[in-house]
């Protein structure tokens with residue numbers, strides 16, 4: 387289901403944060419964001435989703451992803467004992483999984499009517515990731531309702 391896929395993408399961000407924290411890498415990677423957006427445009431064209439609306443939604447997902455990662459790293463910086471000992475590898479595991487989820491999100495979206503504002507409560511119930519603020523969740527939902535099928 388669409389909301390579960392969006393939740394799954396964000397659930398990966400704790401692992402991403404753990405990898406970056408352990409390897410002293412910054413949360414934001416603009417070069418990677420370009421790869422993700424380029425892939426999104428390609429996947430949107432294949433799935434029949436309007437590319438501009440897909441780009442705006444994926445940018446909102448990336449903003450949410452960075453907020454979640456920063457929140458975790460802040461927690462671990464305050465309490466060293468809470469730092470995770472194991473986490474998935476960013477390059478070989480997480481990034482391929484994120485691109486795959488992106489494709490599934492676009493395919494699922496194209497197979498159903500556009501997301502209606504009436505499904506907000508259901509969205510908020512399902513997309514309930516630790517460290518994601520209410521504001522970001524609302525913004526994510528708003529850009530999701532603006533995604534359109536290709537003309």
Ligand SMILES: O=C(O)C(=O)C[C@]1(C(=O)O)C=C[C@@H](O)C=C1
Pocket residue numbers: 402413414415416418419422447448449451452481484
């Ligand atoms: O791949 C990463 O390094 C991530 O943190 C994931 C992600 C994304 O949501 O796709 C988020 C933030 C980065 O700036 C780049 C990409």
